[in-house]
Amino acid sequence: MRIDTVAAQERLRPRESPYWHRLGTGQHVGLRKTAAGMGWHARAWDLQGRRQLRRALGEFAHLPPGERFSAAVTEAMEWFAHLGKGGRRESLTVADAWRRYVEHQRKTKGATAAADVEGRLKRHIDGDPIAGVLLEKLAPRHLQEWRERIASQPAMQPKRGPNCRTKTPPKPPAPRSAGSVNRDMVPMRAALNLALSDGFVTSDHAWRKALKPTANADGRRTLYLDRDQRRALIEHLPEDAAAFVRGLCVLPLRPGALAQRTVADFDYRRGTLRIGTDKAGKGRSILLPEATAALFRQSVKGKLPTAPLLSRWNGSAWDKDAWKGPIKAAAAAAGLPAETTAYTLRHSVITDLVGDGLDLFTVAALAGTSIAMIEKHYGHLQQERARDALAGLVL
Secondary structure, eight states, X not given: OOOSSHHHHHHOOOOSSOEEEXXXXXXXXXXXXXXXXXXXXXXXXXXXXXXXXXXXXXXXXXXXXXXHHXXXXXXXXXXXXXXXXXXXXXXXXHHHHXXXXXXXXXXXXXXXXXXXXXXXXXXXXTTSGGGGOBGGGOOHHHHHHHHHHHXXXXXXXXXXXXXXXXXXXXXXXXBOOHHHHHHHHHHHHHHHHHHHHTTSOSOOHHHHTTTOOOTTOOGGGGOOOOHHHHHHHHHTSOHHHHHHHHHHHHSOOOHHHHHTOBGGGEETTTTEEEEOSOTTSOOEEEEOOHHHHHHHHHHHTTOOTTSBSSBXXXXXXXXXXXXXXXXXXXXXXXXXXXXXXXXXXXXXXXXXXXXXXXXHHHHHHHHTSOHHHHHHHHHHHHHHHHHHHHHTTOO
């Protein structure tokens, strides 16, 4: 039976199984006609599994009746090509790929890393036009348009809870920085790359260039504060925030990693701090110098093991919405650059460690990152030390 013309389609009798039209060896496009309507399907023969693979293509109701057969053929041929490259028979949307990546993070890096990715999913994918795009239909323009949409969103404002002591009215939303957009694109690339490695798509052509990060976009993380500037920052902070920032000034930790530490993570007797699974995905234990251990011994007095190691004035744990305001206000009061953030302190501490001669392997282990990342951002400091050493050889 023919199904390639409107007249032929109208002559078909309704039935449960599709009417098939051969496109090639082991490749067919089909039309299923029932009393409720018509739907198009594709059928392929899997030589390795020696089985038939089928896929519903849809009704193409948005097209004139005379164009639906051609549209179904085009869709079927794209699916056959996907299978021919080793792609999986199942289809994923962009939102599906993100949710798979959330679960991947939960299994490999823990609940904290998964929660961060899930939060970005809710902000930037759910409800966005890109959410329902099938991965095999994903094109560079989809991702470029999505990138422009998230770049046009205003920067997130700190949340003010019921215990917030700040009375000043919130400032109007500022435009998002290129660095913020770069960070939001990281999980998108990771989710798509995971789908690629699992065979749901057979090429990274759609996102290879469209999601390329803006170079040198995150100037705030190249800002360095010397030790006197860090002391000045601490002096202008409230007591609870000063204790937290002092911890950031003596350890090369991500702010979130320090904020999540509990009393149980600190070994009072041995003076070690256990860092659980953080953004880098690896746990580690740091042997603290006596002065740093003394700070934490003072902080844990009278606390339960589950309490935050460095807590806010009301006993709750720190988060980015809680530390952002105090640090910004203290930086202004101390005459420090307006770009000063909690991450500025981590960058400054790592800079000092590398500049003082600690090997990059140990710095990476302490900071919970890769040697490649340390070399990329701080390797020039070792080059300068090497230059100075060579200068001492001049006769």
